[in-house]
Amino acid sequence: xxxxxxxFDVFAGGFWLTLQICILAAIGALILGAIVxxxxxxxxxxxxxxxxxxxNVFRNMPLTVVMFFAAFGLPALGSNADFLRIPVIxxxxxxxxxxxxxxRFALIALVLYTAAFVCEALRSGVNAVPxxxxxxxxxxxxxxxQNLRHVVLPQSWQASVVPLGSVIIAMIKxxxxxxxxxxxxxxxxxxxxLTGAEGYAFxxxxxxxxxxxxxxxxxxxxxxxxxxKRQAVAR
Amino acid sequence: xxxxxxxxxDVPGPRQRRITLISSIVAGVVLLVxxxxxxxxxxxxxxxxxxxxxxxxxxxxNENFSQVWDRIGLGFKNTLIAAALAxxxxxxxxxxxxxxxxxxxxLTRRRFVGMATPLAYLLRGLSALLSAIxxxxxxxxxxxxxxxxxxxxxxGFPEFxxxxxxxxxxxxxxxxxxxVVIGEILRSGMEGLPxxxxxxxxxxxxxPTQTTRxxxxxxxxxxMLPALISQLVxxxxxxxxxxxxxxxxxxxxxxxxxxxxxxxxxxxxxxAVLFIVVNYSLSKLAQYVQRRLARGRxxxxxxxQNPPPAALMSQAEGGAGS
Numbered sequence: 351x352x353x354x355x356x357x358f359d360v361f362a363g364g365f366w367l368t369l370q371i372c373i374l375a376a377i378g379a380l381i382l383g384a385i386v387x388x389x390x391x392x393x394x395x396x397x398x399x400x401x402x403x404x405x406n407v408f409r410n411m412p413l414t415v416v417m418f419f420a421a422f423g424l425p426a427l428g429s430n431a432d433f434l435r436i437p438v439i440x441x442x443x444x445x446x447x448x449x450x451x452x453x454r455f456a457l458i459a460l461v462l463y464t465a466a467f468v469c470e471a472l473r474s475g476v477n478a479v480p481x482x483x484x485x486x487x488x489x490x491x492x493x494x495x496q497n498l499r500h501v502v503l504p505q506s507w508q509a510s511v512v513p514l515g516s517v518i519i520a521m522i523k524x525x526x527x528x529x530x531x532x533x534x535x536x537x538x539x540x541x542x543x544l545t546g547a548e549g550y551a552f553x554x555x556x557x558x559x560x561x562x563x564x565x566x567x568x569x570x571x572x573x574x575x576x577x578x579k580r581q582a583v584a585r
Numbered sequence: 586x587x588x589x590x591x592x593x594x595d596v597p598g599p600r601q602r603r604i605t606l607i608s609s610i611v612a613g614v615v616l617l618v619x620x621x622x623x624x625x626x627x628x629x630x631x632x633x634x635x636x637x638x639x640x641x642x643x644x645x646x647n648e649n650f651s652q653v654w655d656r657i658g659l660g661f662k663n664t665l666i667a668a669a670l671a672x673x674x675x676x677x678x679x680x681x682x683x684x685x686x687x688x689x690x691x692l693t694r695r696r697f698v699g700m701a702t703p704l705a706y707l708l709r710g711l712s713a714l715l716s717a718i719x720x721x722x723x724x725x726x727x728x729x730x731x732x733x734x735x736x737x738x739x740x741g742f743p744e745f746x747x748x749x750x751x752x753x754x755x756x757x758x759x760x761x762x763x764x765v766v767i768g769e770i771l772r773s774g775m776e777g778l779p780x781x782x783x784x785x786x787x788x789x790x791x792x793p794t795q796t797t798r799x800x801x802x803x804x805x806x807x808x809m810l811p812a813l814i815s816q817l818v819x820x821x822x823x824x825x826x827x828x829x830x831x832x833x834x835x836x837x838x839x840x841x842x843x844x845x846x847x848x849x850x851x852x853x854x855x856x857a858v859l860f861i862v863v864n865y866s867l868s869k870l871a872q873y874v875q876r877r878l879a880r881g882r883x884x885x886x887x888x889x890q891n892p893p894p895a896a897l898m899s900q901a902e903g904g905a906g907s
Contacts, residue, residue, distance in 0.1 A: 391593060393594055393597075393605055394605060394608050394609050394612050395605075395609050396609050396612045396613040396616055397612050397616075400616060406861070406865060407857075407861060409864075409868075410818070410822075410860060410861040410864035410865045410868065411822075411857050411860050411861055411864075412822040412823070412824075412825035412826075412836075412860060413822070414825040414826060414828065414836055415825065415836065415853060415856060415857050415860065418836065418839075418840075418849070418853050419850075419853050419857075422843070422849035422850075422853070423849055423850045423853060426631065426633065426849050426850055427627055427628070427631050427633070427850075428631060476593070484593055488595060494593075494594075497593070498593070502593065523728075523729070523730035523731070524730065525730075526730035526732045526733050527730075527732050527826075530732065530829050537733075538730070538732060538733055538736065541733065541736065541737075542736070545740050546740075552740060552741050552744045553741075553744075556737050556741060559733065560725065560729055560733070563728060563729055563730060563733065564724075564725060564728045564729070567727075567728035567729075568724055568728045571724075571727075571728065
């Protein structure tokens with residue numbers, strides 16, 4: 351059990367790095383997912399086709415393949431993903447600005463992959479709104495924008511909050527893959543490093559790493575359960 | 586498509602149809618131009634479209650073609666073997682887990698009347714404890730990433746003197762995660778059944794075991810079939826994690842091919858297409874089954890079954906690669 355105390359800073363550092371990936375990837379995926387969702391429900395067929403094929407491609411491909419694309423395909427194109435070195439943000443999330451690009455690659459892969467699921471969560475929310483609601487709003491003379499803002503989106507938001515939360519939980523778990531794609535020092539890479547190269551006993555390290563992930567996933571899951579139960583009662 | 590459009594828009598009139606047509610053409614042109622500059626040009630500039638890199642994968646007359654596809658076929662076969670083993674064992678274990686949790690839950694409600702008071706308290710404490718332990722195990726293994734579970738299995742088992750093939754490490758790791766998920770899917774399916782089902786079974790004299798086996802479980806499977814099929818997709822995608830323990834599945838083979846031929850983008854495009862085709866057909870199958878089931882329930886007297894919790898379903902689905 352000593353390794354937990356001796357190497358506490360390593361575990362904490364790994365936790366913080368994993369949390370950084372998760373926060374950045376969640377923000378990116380929510381934005382990109384919202385854009386794809388807008389494409390998917392737009393009235394223009396080509397845009398809808400783009401949204402649909404994006405979702406189909408990324409939902410049916412293993413995240414590992416996306417990661418490989420990012421980690422080997424981007425360098426083959428001569429890109430280092432330098433556009434993610436955003437001046438102010440990279441002083442807070444220091445890994446964004448480093449010369450080793452793997453943090454950025456992992457981030458890109460996670461965002462691209464998760465956005466497909468975010469889009470589906472948002473779209474299922476919009477689909478959950480009864481058609482009569484929007485029809486009633488239109489017959490009152492609300493414009494398309496007013497209709498969305500006052501009638502459809504508030505209700506669809508309620509229906510999509512739980513699926514969105516689950517997508518985020520899944521994304522936190524998916525972020526573990528980054529450690530196997532050259533991101534040094536996140537929780538899963540720490541597990542590899544401590545049990546492999548540094549030869550610490552397996553069980554304490556496993557416990558430490560598990561706690562790191564469970565701290566993030568279990569409370570979020572419990573919160574979602576609560577929200578869902580409350581919604582079920584309210585309906 | 587038509588359904589989601591009708592929520593937000595009226596049926597378009599002639600003017601609206603014209604606007605849609607014009608904006609479709611504009612959007613199509615913009616998309617094509619964008620694809621040319623953002624995808625085709627960078628690829629072309631870096632020589633990624635040359636036949637030298639694509640040849641071994643698409644050109645049958647290439648010297649490496651048959652060898653490359655033999656290897657990819659082998660990898661895909663290994664992927665399918667691992668996925669099949671994992672899904673079968675997680676179905677079996679998941680079902681057992683669901684039954685165990687349901688039984689323990691009903692046990693904790695029993696008061697054990699007619700026994701000596703200390704014994705009754707002991708039994709009640711014991712069943713509460715067991716129920717709590719299974720609950721904690723479920724939460725832990727559901728909250729851990731699959732990668733980490735597979736990694737723990739592959740690193741941890743040898744420490745305790747258990748040596749297997751890499752295939753079995755992968756299958757065990759996948760089974761641990763997916764059996765817990767499937768167990769929860771089935772359990773919520775059984776608990777979502779109308780209470781009258783179990784009551785009616787008890788009224789005609791079925792024992793609790795018979796009730797579960799003959800009444801509850803088949804119905805839970807039926808309701809949850811679409812969710813179970815999408816879990817199959819998840820397992821198939823997660824098999825690709827075998828590369829971290831160097832199991833020879835599709836991606837690992839892909840890496841070997843790239844090591845020789847040096848064409849990462851091309852190989853990964855081919856592998857991605859393989860996965861997409863298989864998984865897309867599986868998802869379509871799930872949708873078809875769901876429609877069939879919805880259509881099959883014709884009798885008006887059948888009470889509305891509670892849908893499974895959205896969180897559980899979408900987490901299971903979004904859990905791909907996790």
